[in-house]
Amino acid sequence: MMKKILSTLVLLLAVISSSAKSIYLWNNDLFYILDSDKHTAMLSWRTNTQGGLTSKILYKGNVVISSLLTYEKDVYMVTSIDEKTFKGCKDITSLTIPQTIYRIKKDAFADCAIENLKIESLANWCDIDFYNEESNPMDKSTNIYINNKLTDNLVLPKDISTLKKLSFYGAKFRTIDLSKSTLKNIPDSAFSRSEMNTVILPESIVEIGVRSFAYCYNLETINLPNALSSIGTSCFYYNKKLKLEKLPETLGSLGDYAFAKCESLTNLILGKNLKSIGSGAFEFCKKLSDITIESAVDKIPSGFCAGNELLENVTISTNDIKEIEKFAFYGCKKLAAFSLPNSIRKVAHGAFAKCDALQKIQTSTLENWLNIDFTDNNNDKAPSDDILGSSGFGPGSDSKGPYFAANPLYYVHKLYVGDQLLKELTIPENITNIKDFTFYGCTSMEKINIPNTVKDIADSTFAQCANVREITLDINVIKDWFKGLSSIQSLTIEENVSNISLNAFCGCKGLKKIKWISKVKNLEVGKDAFKGCVNLTNVDINSLVLWCNIDFANDLANPISLSHTLSVDGSVINELSIPTEITRLKRYSFSGLTKISSVKIGGNLKSIGTGAFKDCNGLQKVNINDLESWCNISFESESNPLKYAHKLYCNEKEIQHLTIPKTVSDIKSYAFQGADGIISVTIPNTVSTISSLAFDGCNNIHDVASFSSYASYSYPSKPVILVPYRYIGKYRSYSRAYSIVSETADQVSIKLSSTDKFTLNSAKISDGTLGEKQDDAFVFSNLNPNKDYCITINGSAYGHPIEGNLEIMTLAPVLDIELVEVTNTTMTIKGVHTGNIKISKEGFGDYGNGNKVCIKNLYPNQWVYCTYTITTEDGSEFSVSKGFYTKEIELATSYTATSTSCTLKGTYKNIDATITESGFGNSKSDIIKITGLDPNTSYTRTYIVRTKEGGSVSKTVTFKTKALQLETLQPKGVTNTCSVVSANSNIDDDELTAGFQWRKYDAPSSLKSNEGYATIYNGTLEGFVKNLQSTSYYKVRAFYKSQTDKYYYGEWVTFDPSDFSYFEPTVHTYKSVDIQGSSAVIKGVVLQGSDEISGQGFEYWSGGSNARQASNDKHILYVNGQRMESEITNLAPNTVYYYRAFAKTSKNTTYGETMQFELPITSSISQIVNNNKDKLQILVKNNNGLQVSLICSESRCSYKIFSMAGNLVALGTLPADGEWHNVCEAKLPTGIYIIQVCDGKNNASTKIAVK
DSSP, X not given: OHHHHHHHHHHHHHHHOOSOOEEEEEETTEEEEEETTTTEEEEEOOEEEETTEEEEOOOOEEEEOOSEEEETTEEXXXXXXXXXXXXXXOOEEEEEEOTTOOEEOTTTXXXXXXXXXXXXXXXXXXXXXXXXXXXXXXGGEEEEEETTEEOSEEEOOTTOOOOOTTXXXXXXXXXXXXXXXXXXXXXXXXXXTOOOSEEEOOTTOOEEOTTTTTTOTTOOEEOOOTTOOEEOTTTTTTOTTOOOSBOOTTOOEEOTTTTTTOTTOOEEEEOTTOOEEOTTTTTTOTTOOEEEEOSOOSEEOTTTTTTXXXXXXXXXXXSOOOEEOTTTTTTOTTOOEEEOOTTOOEEETXXXXXXXXXXXXXXXXXXXXXXXXXXXXXXXXXXXXXXXXXXXXXXXXXXXXXXXXXXXXXHHOOEEETTEEOOEEEOOTTOOEEOTTTTTTOTTOOEEEEOTTOOEEOTTTTTTOTTOOEEEEOOSEEOGGGTTOTTOOEEEEOTTOOEEOTTTTTTOTTOOEEEEOOOOTTOEEOTTTTTTOTTOOEEEESOXXXXXXXXXXXXXGSTHHHHOOOEETTEEOSEEEOOTTOSEEOTTTTTTOTTOOEEEEOTTOOEXXXXXXXXXXXXXXXXXXXXXXXXXXXXXXXOOTHHHHOOEXXXXXXXXXXXXXXXXXEEOTTTTTTOTTOOEEEEOTTOOEEOTTTTTTOTTOOEEEEOSSSOOOOXXXXXXXXXXXXXXXXXXXXXXXXXXXXXXEOSSOEEEEOOSSOEEXXXXXXXXXXXXXXXXXXXXXXXXXXXXXXXXXXXXXXXEEEEEEEEEEOOOOOEEEEEEEEOSSOEEEEEEEOSSOOEEEEEOGGGOBSSEEEEOSOOTTOEEEEEEEEEETTSXXXXXXXXXXXXXXXXXXXXXXXXXEEEEEEEEEOSSOOEEEEEEGGGOOSEEEEESOOTTOEEEEEEEEEESSSOEEEEEEEEEOOOOOEEEOOOEESSSSOEEEEEEEOOOOTTSEEEEEEEETTOOTTSOOEEEEOEEETTEEEEEEOSOOTTSXXXXXXXXXXXXXXEEEOOOEEEOTTSBOOOOOEEEEOOOOEEETTEEEEEEEEEOOSSOEEEEEXXXXXXXXXXXXXXXXXXXXXXXXXXXXXXXXXXXXXXXXXXXXXXXXXXXXXXXXXXXXEEOOOSOEEEEEETTTTTOEEEXXXXXXXXXXXXXXXXXXXXXXXXXXXXXXXXXXXXXXXXOEEEESSOOOSEEEEEEEEOSSOEEEEEEEEO
């Protein structure tokens, strides 16, 4: 109610305030900070600076905190005390706390001393918010006054229903009576560190908070109400005098360390409704001797009764507990026995550590024990009586401590099942898995029997079971559960065991005998499985076949490497015979078996694994059935018993002169390792490889006769090596290698002779042919070339017989192909060979049989790849391949270049190819003229010739045009407005584009010049300029325009139009005429002179060049334009015509040059010349088209017909049979033509005239 009143006042004061700011005010030697916004005040502190030193101003004497302050007519309520306000104030006589205070900040009373604390209102005090323990002055006060009365016994009135945390922290009351209040809970640390001995709680209390009564060292009695449901963490921690016998039945939750270090507790019952117990709830209750757990908790928490040295009896009357957490009963030194409930499924580390009197751990059934999880083992920090740390309110150190086991057997060592001590363990058949550490440290067990129903056992299940004597195992996989148990003396491996893991029985020093009755084939034993079993004397097995199929990872995986003896059903093995059923002897099968003197190995064995006979030092002989089977065995390191026996016997007969059977192809590693009894070795040619360790340790071998192609250096004693001559080079680094016989061979014979190391007694080819004896040699004749012959030789060396097969090859013939003759389309080749051999067939495949063929229908420069093959009488084939080129068509090019044109000419030299096309690019002409070119410029053109047979040949010609000569001449003024302009040039084509540009002399350069085209006649450019102004000067220049639209200019020439003279017109007649049948097109040019031209054109006539004499026969053709062109028709054949251009003016007629042309005969074809009559005759005639008759040495010829302009008219081939053949179906136009003919060797041409 008071707090509500104060809040209302504060709100009212805040409404009055007009601005928010802090105001500092000294009042009665106390320093306040005023909040002008809220109109509240806070007691605080100040510093003082003197002599450069700053120190806090400490309050002392009688300190009365005002409840209200006035500043500038405003009223401020004092509601709080600032942090550290009284820190270090040790001289306070009295301190009065007004009822307006409702907040005291952090460390407000740290390190201070108060003689008398005066509280104006108890109700207000119960409502103050204390920031921390150092905020409450009760802990610093000697006397406490409430309402100005010294109070020793605190009684809360009934109107108080709530307390704040730390309300009476450190209070000096003797008793605290809360019974009249209506409190429902005691807040955190409300009475912590108080000095009362008695507390009376009201029945309304249902919850007591964290540390509410912690460190109340004098508290002896407290009533716990029947409605109480929760006791908080450390609630009664370290109440050394507190006595309780039973907690309320309503209690459902007990916090961590709730009664820890309550040293006066002796007997305690935990009621049935208790559902949760916190860690260390009763730790270090040193006088607690009996505790009964009736509650329905599912676990006994960590540190539950740790350190309770007098605890003797723990009674658990519930089956709800499933777990005992770590250190639950740690250090309970008088606890002698403990019975685990059937419900327990897990025990954590250290739960029973340091229980020195514990002698008996009891479980009702073995199944219950096997269901418990003991895997939580740890190097943890053990519980300490400084449970909450030195501050009293924090955890202790987290540093790790010693090892603590979860299984109590680690400490007790004796397990009771019911009332019986467990000595012989037989796992029940319903158990399939055994958890880790289940029997950890159980020394009461002496025998262990694990049936096949168990599928898995964890690693440390039997660790430190130090008194186990006998073990019988029928589990599929045996792991290292018993590693290092030196107490084990007897081991039985039952019939279902299929795998023994790494280190399984390593260090079992007491193990003496093993009974091995497993029936699993291909059982596996891991590395070092029996390492350190130094007292093992007897290994008894039930089947040698099964034993040979066991795969031991190393020698110490096999127990006989330590027992050195092996028994089968009780009978010791002295002479070992490998069962015939065994095809592969596994590794380390008999490693260390020193008690056997011999071993017999049958023909079925294919491989022996690593170390199978390692350290079998008692062996004296190895007996085998046959040498071939022995050579086919694959040996690995330390697997050959010969290494220790040194003597090899075959069917009880010792082998000294070793002859490898011809059926053997590979002599494997270690095959004869250590066989000191062998003194000579004969190796057949069937052997393709010899391992480098095949004869390792065979120190007495004197000589080796090896017919194998494989060169071996594996003989440790470096004997004499006799090998076939063809392999002697392989032993070039071996100083004692010799050819077994002397060998010579040619293409049809072989000769073998004795040497100083070997005496040859006979020699025979594999087909039965005996060599002809000649002195000390044997000769074989009439053999086939390049053939391997297998020759069996028989003789002796160093006093013992040697027989073997030599592979000797006769020489092969040498073949070659020669080029006899070659043309453009044919090739004659010849095959040759060396050697006196008999040939049944020879030829060039598809090109023909025999040693000489002519290949036809080729094309020029063709690559021909041919193979010459011969077949000998025995059917062997030999061949050689070679390639040649046919003759290529030789090309030649030439050119004549001017400044603006170029005439190109191509020729070819052909032997017998049919030319289908020749020419430059797409022109298909051997002679072309290119005009309109750029002067002084390089060009390329390609001359190509194609043949009917296929292929083509080309040649590129590069030419450069000449520099252009262009000289603008002085114009001729013909009137005051017209001038004739001209220029000299080296342009050779009248059809090209050329002209003149003119402009006024003083015209600006930006103004475009006038331009007109000119005529060209014999290199002279001429033109006519009109519409000039006589009052202006002009300049003119000639130009040439190429096909690329590029201009080339002459120099500017200045002229005056007013300076003129009389000139006749300029007239020229062009020589070129285009004749088509009975028509002809003629050309000319006319340029105006001083007078206007009244008429212009051509006149033509026949009957002589004199125009005047032919006046009656003249014909006039009028044509307009500067450049004239006109067609003359109805001309008479075989007639010469004359023509000239003319121009008429009012004063005169001007004529151009007189030219002539002849109209050829069109009704007949006449042969003019044949340039190669002696080799190629050409006859021509006209009969509905051109017909040609040819006579030459070849069967066919190719032809081409060209016009005189170089244009291809026709081409093809025709027979040279003297008959007439059409070569052009249509009639040829009148003109002169050239026919070119080629017969493959010779070229000829003839001119014909078509009239």
